[in-house]
Amino acid sequence: MKLCKILSSELPEIDNLVKECVNSGQWMLFKSRSFSRSSQVSVFYLKAGEDILELDERGRVVSELRSPRVDIELDEIVYFSDLPQPDSLSNLALSYT
Template sequence: MKFKHIHSNELPNIDQYVKECINSGQWFLFKSPNRDTEASYFLKVGKEIYGLDESGNILLSLQSEELAMEELFYFDDVPRPVSLSNQFVGNL
């Protein structure tokens, strides 16, 4: 799995709250190679998965479907929580 960083303006139709949930690890924004749809991205929220277009609009909803997360996305310009393990490594 690859971790990718993008700017929030690349997906302007995703709400700021959703972007914060993605950056905090509560929800997952990803691309999947094994799904034939017009969706550019997928958003996993609990057990539901939403297919998104290239600007972040919801195209479809999938329930309990397994998709491989090939690329996992985070937003560079949205705050992310500091990992406790990363916080202590800098102090050693």
């Protein structure tokens, strides 16, 4: 699994609030070659709570999967490089005085 950063304009069908949820870690946007439930080839998947949405190359919803009970192999986790992203706790420098 690898981390991938893309511009938010590459997925114009996804609302900016959703993109902010992805960058903040509340929801997960990912790619998986081994997981596809629809007849179309999905490019991205968005995990929001218990649901997973299959998305096309523009971020348009192809289908919705409710509480899938399968293991999903994550090939890439996607973030948006041009939107704010919080610092990881592991990256914070703590100073004691």
